[in-house]
Amino acid sequence: MSANVTVRGSEDVTASEPTALTQDRTVAVVGTGTMGQGIAQVALVAGHPVRLYDSAPGRAREAVDALTARLDRLVEKGRMDASAREAAVARLHATEELGELADAALVVEAIVEHLPVKQQLFADLEKVVGDDTVLATNTSSLSVTAIAGGLRLPGRFVGLHFFNPAPLLPLVEVVSGFATDADVATRAYETMKGWGKTPVRCADTPGFIVNRVARPFYAEALRVYEEGAADPATIDAALRECGGFRMGPFELTDLIGQDVNEAVTRSVWESFYQDPKFTPSLAQRRLVESGRLGRKTGHGWFSYAEGAERPKPHTAPPAEAPARIVVRGALGPAEPLVGLFEQAGIKVRRTRGDGFVELPSGGRLGLADGESSFEYGPEEIIYFDLAFDYASASRIVLSARKRVDPETLNEAVGLFQALGKQVSVIGDVPGMIVARTVAMLVDLAADAVDRGVATAEDVDTAMRLGVNYPAGPLEWAEKLGPRRVCDVLRALHERYPTGRYGPSQAVARRCAEADEEDS
Known part of the structure; x- marks a missing residue:
């Protein structure tokens, strides 16, 4: 998802143009x-x-x-x-x-x-x-x-x-x-x-590259927390141990300072005339108002008092893995899981289908796509989150409606535990944690390139080096494919019709181009 853009001041350098200051210059x-x-x-x-x-x-x-x-x-x-x-x-x-x-x-x-x-x-x-x-x-x-x-x-x-x-x-x-x-x-x-x-x-531009494109890393985590789907420690673990990010957003904002992070978010939001894509978090505002600014005050999302224990992420107890599963259709970015299941000794049968894993109980596992499991009515659907690398991920996050059959949930938990993964089960939230965060990062990155803020290469470089992302958002988009990113955003937009998740023109255009190439 890239475009050819010219950033002011980035024209080709000729021999007659000035170069770096020499060391003798003050x-x-x-x-x-x-x-x-x-x-x-x-x-x-x-x-x-x-x-x-x-x-x-x-x-x-x-x-x-x-x-x-x-x-x-x-x-x-x-x-x-x-x-x-x-x-x-x-x-x-x-x-x-x-x-x-x-x-x-x-x-x-x-x-x-x-x-x-x-x-x-x-x-x-x-x-x-x-x-x-x-x-x-x-x-x-x-x-x-x-x-x-x-x-x-x-x-x-x-x-x-x-x-x-x-x-x-x-x-x-x-x-x-x-x-x-x-x-x-x-x-x-x-x-x-x-x-x-x-x-x-x-x-x-407001936030330049890093502080503009990085907003969803904090915003989506705060949104999941505000909806009561997961606690800060579990959300951090999901993005760190499944998404491949160096730190989770709650521990990172505690390190930065809640007041500093919230002020940057508010500044970018106001500079973009209160664009809903940059809307600040009420939960973070209340934290700042309470004086819990993070490490520098001894308490933020977590306590830093001497002897205080850090909350642990929710981790499911051991469950028995199913002996066999059916993989219906291609799993897209989660396709590497098929080989991992087989290596773990689970018998896998492949059939045509719409990209789900069928469990022995009849329940289905699907990669987070922006929809909610309750929308499937009585059908047992459990979503699993996007991982940067399923082989190296140490944690997998599952999401299901409250009334999911315990047998189906245990099968899903056991399936991933058989791969040596810890498993966190969170509430039924569209797009879960990593998938929605990455989709929004891609959206803002692609939009920045489309508007001539920076080149795709510079955006990816800035996000890798400035905030230690496991990959640049546009590099990640190429790995996922434009259609998946667009589909996740459109599904989220249907469920949160505020404009926050509506795909940017850059993402929508690339998705349409991919459709034309396939037709």
């Missing part, structure tokens, strides 16, 4: 908090002279001391030699006046996320630095275009969105505002490569 960082110090460290290790400025007296000097201590620790760990450390410290300087940044070739701002404050800072900087100085903001939530709106030379302004911790995480989003010159974006991009980072280009 880099200035304004703001000496966690991000400012991290960015300064990256530039310093890359070989540049670095100047730190902070409006609070003495803060820049404190930051220099903190950075020096960081370099000392790198030496102690054998990740930097002593001579390189001495040279880096000699290139690092604290400044008390903006005027001392006059000869900087690049100024990166990492101050408070407040538009008027940033606008004033860059207006002041423009009076000091040369016309060829590149001005950059590390904003994660504000419009790059708006920050540069009042500048005399807005073309030399660009977004450089680093991810925390900046010295460790490779991704940098190079954001072109409405007025950003293409050669400035190219110089910023090449400079980030020179610093050892993996830059991606994107247009100035």
Whole structure:
């Protein structure tokens, strides 16, 4: 599910166009908090002279001391030699006046996320630095275009969105505002490569790439929780142990800070004029209002008090596996399960059909498709969730209506336990957990590409590196097939007719193209 797009500032580079800043050019960082110090460290290790400025007296000097201590620790760990450390410290300087940044070739701002404050800072900087100085903001939530709106030379302004911790995480989003010159974006991009980072280009859109496309990872988990289908620990386990994600959304937002995550969600939602695809969660809002912000306050979705036990995901007790099953039709993305069943000693008979596994009791198992099991009336339907890789998944999630026959449910549980999987049984929820989350991630990713926000390759790279997804959403879409993604979204849209799940034009178009190819 890709498209050919041109992101502003991503035109082909010719030999006459500017390249990365050379190491002799000075880099200035304004703001000496966690991000400012991290960015300064990256530039310093890359070989540049670095100047730190902070409006609070003495803060820049404190930051220099903190950075020096960081370099000392790198030496102690054998990740930097002593001579390189001495040279880096000699290139690092604290400044008390903006005027001392006059000869900087690049100024990166990492101050408070407040538009008027940033606008004033860059207006002041423009009076000091040369016309060829590149001005950059590390904003994660504000419009790059708006920050540069009042500048005399807005073309030399660009977004450089680093991810925390900046010295460790490779991704940098190079954001072109409405007025950003293409050669400035190219110089910023090449400079980030020179610093050892993996830059991606994107247009100035709410949330840029990562914070725009990632919203469903949190939103769908919160929606399943709000519907009472599963608890946070079980939802986290489903996305981690079945979906292949590094962390579950509840534990991740506790780490990020519930207030921070909720503020980004709200900002993106409001910036898109309250588009239902980005609607915030009332449950998360209540958590923030209660002061349970996560690890930093000792309690979020989970307690972090000393000695507190983490809730365990719901795991079904051992059940006997059926000796034989019937696989009716192809199972699509779940087709690898057939071989796994056979390897576990379960006799499998294949017949034509509509993609279900028939159990000895007569009940049927189907891959989550956006429908609910209760819609089948008295027929015994149990859904199992999408896995990134069924062979390596350590947990399988099942969903069934409350009145499902216990014998049928036990057969389903035992079937997957025979593969060495833990099994979680959740409530009857359309699209379950992983399938609906992935479908929505694909939808937002495809829409971003279709609207020229970034290329498909850059979107996938950003999501793999920025938030550690097991695969880029568009790469995953190719694996699933456009029709399945579209069918899941359409089924969800029928059951939640709010516009949240209506397939984007990008997804709908690719699905129609696939239908034409098959006809």
